[in-house]
Amino acid sequence: DAGVIQSPRHEVTEMGQEVTLRCKPISGHDYLFWYRQTMMRGLELLIYFNNNVPIDDSGMPEDRFSAKMPNASFSTLKIQPSEPRDSAVYFCAGGQGTGELFFGEGSRLTVL
Amino acid sequence: ELKVEQNPLFLSMQEEKNYTIYCNYSTTSDRLYWYRQDPGKSLESLFVLLSNGAVKQEGRLMASLDTKARLSTLHITAAVHDLSATYFCPGGSQGNLIFGKGTKLSVKP
Numbered sequence: 001d002a003g004v005i006q007s008p009r010h011e012v013t014e015m016g017q018e019v020t021l022r023c024k025p026i027s028g029h030d031y032l033f034w035y036r037q038t039m040m041r042g043l044e045l046l047i048y049f050n051n052n053v054p055i056d057d058s059g060m061p062e063d064r065f066s067a068k069m070p071n072a073s074f075s076t077l078k079i080q081p082s083e084p085r086d087s088a089v090y091f092c093a094g095g096q097g098t099g100e101l102f103f104g105e106g107s108r109l110t111v112l
Numbered sequence: 113e114l115k116v117e118q119n120p121l122f123l124s125m126q127e128e129k130n131y132t133i134y135c136n137y138s139t140t141s142d143r144l145y146w147y148r149q150d151p152g153k154s155l156e157s158l159f160v161l162l163s164n165g166a167v168k169q170e171g172r173l174m175a176s177l178d179t180k181a182r183l184s185t186l187h188i189t190a191a192v193h194d195l196s197a198t199y200f201c202p203g204g205s206q207g208n209l210i211f212g213k214g215t216k217l218s219v220k221p
Contacts, residue, residue, distance in 0.1 A: 042214065091155070098160065099145065101145075102157065
């Protein structure tokens with residue numbers, strides 16, 4: 001298995017633009033998590049899904065952030081409009097219910 | 113809400129010496145994990161600790177969990193340069209894994 005696949009790996013955009021981050025989890029993992037990592041705030045859980053259904057989105061910073069999981073093999077995290085303070089590494093992670101998570105390589109977002 | 117406190121946050125280690133890093137939890141966590149992150153890289157799962165008294169070992173690393181004390185430790189035996197990384201010990205239930213700030217280890221010859 002190729003592991004959790006995230007794209008793009010790097011994105012540089014200007015403030016106000018829409019950003020879409022993508023994640024393909026490992027087949028068979030029915031939990032999917034989106035995390036954000038910054039130097040200041042560390043790793044923060046944004047939202048997680050179970051069987052494609054959003055369970056807890058209390059970590060989503062504000063309405064500019066939205067996440068979807070239309071099927072078991074694909075999820076997106078969208079930021080519209082983006083702001084410089086959204087600059088971070090966004091990780092997608094999946095698991096099978098044991099709690100152990102398998103992380104993707106991350107998407108490094110820079111908003112100018 | 114669970115809070116995870118790691119200490120130290122930074123540790124400069126000498127090769128071949130032994131060290132221990134600590135994770136304290138504000139509330140009882142039914143499971144505990146250790147992850148490693150190399151600079152600019154993803155997080156790699158090292159250990160899963162599911163019960164009080166659990167001990168797991170892999171190479172020079174040994175992790176243990178004391179749920180009564182709300183404490184987990186990661187013991188490093190005879191540190192080597194390859195162990196330089198940031199280590200996290202998130203806790204919590206399935207749906208809400210809470211991470212601490214991490215402990216950045218640096219091994220110097």
